Amino acid sequence: MTAATNFTNDLLSRRSFLRVSATAAGGLIVSLYLDLPLAAQEGGQAKPKAYPPDAFVHIKPDGKIVIQVNRLEFGQGVHTSLPMILADEMDADWAQVLAELAPAADVYKDPVFGIQMVGGSGSIAHSFQQYRELGAKTRAMLVAAAAEQWKVTTNQCRTEASVVHGPGGRSAKYADLADEAAHMPVPETVPLKNAADFRLVGKKIRRLDSRPKCNGSLKFGLDLDLPGMKVVLVAHPPTFGASPRSVDDKAARSIPGVADIFEIPTVSKGTAVAVVADKFWTAKQARDRLRIDWDLSRVERADNSQLREKYKELAGTPGNVAVARGDEKALAGIAASNRIVAEYEFPYLAHSPMEPLNTTVRYDGDRAEVWAGSQFQTVDQMAIAEILGLKPDQITFHTEMAGGGFGRRATPDSHVQREAAAIAKRFTGTPVKLVWTREDDVQGGYYRPMHVHRVEIGMGADGMPSAWRHVIVGQSIVAGTPFASFIIKNGVDATAVEGTADTHYDIPNFHVSAHHPTVNVPVLWWRSVGHTHNAFVMETLIDELATRAKMDPIAYRRKLLKPDAKKLHGTLDLMEEQSAAWRTKLPAGHAVGFSCHESFGTGVACAVDVSIENKRPKIHRVTVAVALGLAVNPLTIESQFQAGVAFGVSQLMAKGAITLKDGYVEQSNFDAYTPPYIIDAPAAVDVHIVPSTEKPSGCGEPPVPVISPAVVNALSRLTGKRYRTLPLVTV
Amino acid sequence: METYKLTVNGQPKEVAVDPGTPLLWVLREELKMTGTKYGCGIAACGACTVHVAGIATRSCVVPVSLVGDRPVVTIEGIGQDPVGRAVQDAWVSEDVVQCGYCQSGQIMGAVALLKSTPKPTDTNIEESMGGNICRCGTYVRIRQAIKSASQQLKSGGAS
Amino acid sequence: MPLPGYIGPVLSASHAFGCDRDAGKALNSPGFKIVGYCLRQARNANRKRFTMCSHRAMLRLFFTILVACAGWSVTPLLASGQSVSRKETATPATREAGLVAxxxxxxxxxxxxxxxCHTATxxxxxxxxxHRHVVNVVRGPGGKGVPGLNCTTCHQGANxxxxxxxxxxxxxxxxxSMKWQDLNDKILSSAEICRSLIDRSKNHNLDGSxxxxxxxxxxxxxxxxxxxxRRDGTPRSLPQLTHDExxxxxxTWVEAGTPCPQNP
Known part of the structure; x- marks a missing residue:
């Protein structure tokens, strides 16, 4: 039974189709088709394709309502908040709602980005309207079914907790109406709730995935166990793109359980050695016993000290223009005593999600099945198809729950999946689980790029910056990827300058340019991407300027911010108010630091209470104010900010850098590349949301940029020093 | 290959593995108990924490040959213990988890702490949980949940 | 225990020869002709040693000779089956040997x-x-870490x-009380550690024996x-003496009455 309609999403203005069907086993399935204007479809007729498994809502006969989540869940909470949005409009009984991670399919693509993905803090921002409409239409059909049964008008019915109530005390459960509802026409348009009528949205709702994550029953991708499965570890070249001159695998092959050892190509045009075994520990033992003579003669051997020199030199010259506002010569007219020249250095950073990277592939000749915790399902699906010589729709791609990601599972080149597919292709019919060990991950590239910033600022008589020249040097993340065409403009990778080029500070003569050197180190977006370094530079410099101007740092920011930067003004006010009580009575040896930054459409301001203990910053308390439109799940937002600022402390860790020497990555595990432990993280974080009913923006990345500049600004108050080089090796 | 008799969550188990195989991989691959996680393999993150004779133990660095006859309790079994159950409940009610991958280890650490220190201070928490990494950064809620479990246990809520 | 037994291990160990390649080079340099005492290298032939081999050889020879000489003078004491005692019975000769020991x-x-593991911190x-132990390991009330992060959280009964x-x-x-470093991780002097070691209020009330x-x-x-x-498969470095030595x-030191160097 299928009925179709189309509706216009205010975000999309693309043709969308809703299909409703009764299932063989009973119940109602609601599916949404989006026909996205992708290159493949342009010019063609926009017809709905056949998507069998693409239900968004499934009302089961037992009353359970299964809602598909069109994105990876890896901590950010969409597995709870997207179903909340749909269930709210549907008036579903929340206690009966289950969430499932949707497999790869066109229908689950991000309505704005056009690929199935998590990134850009866009899950709620992009799917809020989509999930509301799905919920509202499903509800409308259930109501229509009840109204028909009772011979009443739909206006006489109301819904609550998966029940339609009609006149005369009649009521019917959604589950009992599901079959009938499937025969109802899909409404063209449906009214959506007023914010005041939300039952779930705006409430603090606990996660749906907590219990199984607390009792060990939840299966992550790495936990997958299939009959006959092999486990594969790969010996990657120690320098990106290198290949072995010779491989002695005798000792490795002698280990019982080793199935095969062979060379595979790497995405970086080198060659790696795959070890296929019955189990992880077997594969590990065997890989440790490989004797590989790597030929590094044909690859660039990146080296931090050389890169640093080169970057610093580049930073002294203008790059490709990102922003040119006002008079470029204004700076020259300002006396040296009123100028600041600041040079900043940022290292490569590894994401190191707790669950090591992995992908399982079973190749069956004419089709394949894949299990992966992927932020880029459809991208990875296409890559695997390419390696296996199949079409994407011949690949069943299961989205597995992932143990963190922070961007690391969103690789435009799908390098892990390509590796897994290449190996699986040799084992037709056998599931092959590729695991990257922690060492593989730390040494395996795809880092937040290393950067140097050089900033020259001239101050006016009022102490405010009147001229600002800013050069940013760092590899482009998207160069050479399909994203390049719409992210690189005028030779500037927007992800490298975000947070500076689009600053909300009103600086009359403002010039930002960028150099993107090519380096043999794969780079990638790292939670909050360019904001990681740009916010640090901007917010430490603004603080320095405020100090020089002898102005209150909050007042200074407020004065410098454009009046229309409403979110930032709102957060500054709220942060100032909420932190006043503790800020005004700090113990001796403590100092407060501030920062504010807008990223991904979300404004954030924070105040931190910092002292120095054991020669390290001790972060006693953080007060965060956030403006992100309508707060869909304030509990998720609170959690994301509490934890996200701790993630942001990664940048300050003494061992918080990936460094290369002569082509080799010098760190290999958490002993040398150390994420924050509990003692490094803020001891308390209070989060305050600026009330709003405007369109929601994201909360996954915006917590990250603000914390490190705020902490360093506090340190500067304590020590009188300026901190322009990360990580923070000494205080 | 050697045969080892283990007691895991009160159940007798027998495995035939290389003596150097870490307990972690015996649990995950031989006994198919995947609640105990592999995070780093060098005892630097705590995701693999189990209890061996009541001691919170990093199973990724302990060869099965050194376990001996000491009983092993994993995240799958800790809920049978009143303190374990209280901690799991507190984790859920405080909405601690995000990606959740480290939380098996965090919970096993917290249970070890609360069993010996029913009313932990912030310093106790920082020291006892000091070796567990949560990459998402859920530390603030971990603190809250430990305190809430402590409170719950004190009031006899999980007797 | 008859006295000659104590010299035995020291001298009998000397049949073992050889250092690793780097140490060997050092030994061939002028002034280092005594190769016989780089004994552990031969015993653990595949283990790599990095430094101190030649230095250790020198020290060990010097020590062995002195002990061998001095040792005779205390023979009767032990041979008679008495427990070792403090300096009241030590002669000047044994005190000198004791200090060397x-x-x-x-x-x-x-x-x-x-x-x-003898830190002051x-x-x-x-x-x-x-370097400071990674993973935020702390001493704990009994020197065994804290619940959740005990020493035995990682360190089992064997390597x-x-x-x-x-x-x-x-x-x-x-x-x-048995710290052998200061709060800045600087190693205490020979005299300081010696005095601390024999202080029965600090050493679990142990006498010489x-x-x-x-x-x-x-x-x-x-x-x-x-x-x-180590994790990379290489052997951890060893103290300058074998256990027997x-x-x-x-x-020798105990028999000499646990003499301690003068200040500092």
Missing amino acids: WQQVYSVLTHPRCIN NYPQQGDDR ADNTGVPGGHDWHLAPL GLLKHHEEEPLVLWAFQPGR FVAATR
Whole structure:
């Protein structure tokens, strides 16, 4: 039974189709088709394709309502908040709602980005309207079914907790109406709730995935166990793109359980050695016993000290223009005593999600099945198809729950999946689980790029910056990827300058340019991407300027911010108010630091209470104010900010850098590349949301940029020093 | 290959593995108990924490040959213990988890702490949980949940 | 225990020869003709040694000769079956030998394998560079860490060479009274450690024979001489003496009445 309609999403203005069907086993399935204007479809007729498994809502006969989540869940909470949005409009009984991670399919693509993905803090921002409409239409059909049964008008019915109530005390459960509802026409348009009528949205709702994550029953991708499965570890070249001159695998092959050892190509045009075994520990033992003579003669051997020199030199010259506002010569007219020249250095950073990277592939000749915790399902699906010589729709791609990601599972080149597919292709019919060990991950590239910033600022008589020249040097993340065409403009990778080029500070003569050197180190977006370094530079410099101007740092920011930067003004006010009580009575040896930054459409301001203990910053308390439109799940937002600022402390860790020497990555595990432990993280974080009913923006990345500049600004108050080089090796 | 008799969550188990195989991989691959996680393999993150004779133990660095006859309790079994159950409940009610991958280890650490220190201070928490990494950064809620479990246990809520 | 037994291990060990390649070079340099005392290299032929081989050889020869000479003078004391006693019975000759022996003992006590767990701070150290133990390990009330992060959270009853984690029975830190470093991780002087070691208010009330027994039998002392392999598969570096030599030196020192160097 299928009925179709189309509706216009205010975000999309693309043709969308809703299909409703009764299932063989009973119940109602609601599916949404989006026909996205992708290159493949342009010019063609926009017809709905056949998507069998693409239900968004499934009302089961037992009353359970299964809602598909069109994105990876890896901590950010969409597995709870997207179903909340749909269930709210549907008036579903929340206690009966289950969430499932949707497999790869066109229908689950991000309505704005056009690929199935998590990134850009866009899950709620992009799917809020989509999930509301799905919920509202499903509800409308259930109501229509009840109204028909009772011979009443739909206006006489109301819904609550998966029940339609009609006149005369009649009521019917959604589950009992599901079959009938499937025969109802899909409404063209449906009214959506007023914010005041939300039952779930705006409430603090606990996660749906907590219990199984607390009792060990939840299966992550790495936990997958299939009959006959092999486990594969790969010996990657120690320098990106290198290949072995010779491989002695005798000792490795002698280990019982080793199935095969062979060379595979790497995405970086080198060659790696795959070890296929019955189990992880077997594969590990065997890989440790490989004797590989790597030929590094044909690859660039990146080296931090050389890169640093080169970057610093580049930073002294203008790059490709990102922003040119006002008079470029204004700076020259300002006396040296009123100028600041600041040079900043940022290292490569590894994401190191707790669950090591992995992908399982079973190749069956004419089709394949894949299990992966992927932020880029459809991208990875296409890559695997390419390696296996199949079409994407011949690949069943299961989205597995992932143990963190922070961007690391969103690789435009799908390098892990390509590796897994290449190996699986040799084992037709056998599931092959590729695991990257922690060492593989730390040494395996795809880092937040290393950067140097050089900033020259001239101050006016009022102490405010009147001229600002800013050069940013760092590899482009998207160069050479399909994203390049719409992210690189005028030779500037927007992800490298975000947070500076689009600053909300009103600086009359403002010039930002960028150099993107090519380096043999794969780079990638790292939670909050360019904001990681740009916010640090901007917010430490603004603080320095405020100090020089002898102005209150909050007042200074407020004065410098454009009046229309409403979110930032709102957060500054709220942060100032909420932190006043503790800020005004700090113990001796403590100092407060501030920062504010807008990223991904979300404004954030924070105040931190910092002292120095054991020669390290001790972060006693953080007060965060956030403006992100309508707060869909304030509990998720609170959690994301509490934890996200701790993630942001990664940048300050003494061992918080990936460094290369002569082509080799010098760190290999958490002993040398150390994420924050509990003692490094803020001891308390209070989060305050600026009330709003405007369109929601994201909360996954915006917590990250603000914390490190705020902490360093506090340190500067304590020590009188300026901190322009990360990580923070000494205080 | 050697045969080892283990007691895991009160159940007798027998495995035939290389003596150097870490307990972690015996649990995950031989006994198919995947609640105990592999995070780093060098005892630097705590995701693999189990209890061996009541001691919170990093199973990724302990060869099965050194376990001996000491009983092993994993995240799958800790809920049978009143303190374990209280901690799991507190984790859920405080909405601690995000990606959740480290939380098996965090919970096993917290249970070890609360069993010996029913009313932990912030310093106790920082020291006892000091070796567990949560990459998402859920530390603030971990603190809250430990305190809430402590409170719950004190009031006899999980007797 | 008859006295000659204590010289025996020292001298009998000398049949072993050879250092690793680098140490060998050093030995061939002028002034280092004594190769016979780089004994552990031969015993653990595939283990790599990095430094100190030649230095150690020199020290050891000097020590052996002195002990061998001095040793005779205390023979009757032990041969008679008396327990070792303090300086009231020591002659000037034995005191001198005892001080030499003490320097040897000191070299072991201050080796990273030993001193890393004799810190003055709230944490143990690790590695030959004696860096602060990673993972925020703390001493804890009994020197065994804290619940959730005990020493035995990782360190089992024996070395886990497969994963590179050392182990021994009841792995723990020495008490603060037995600290051999200051709060800045600087190693205390020979005199300071010596005085601390014989102070029965600090050393669990051990007399000379108790100290000797401790050095002979304590599992964690024994561990220092069989410290296993690092995560990368290379062997951990060893103290300058073998365990037998260490015990012999301790015995000499104890028999000499546990003399301590003058200040500092």
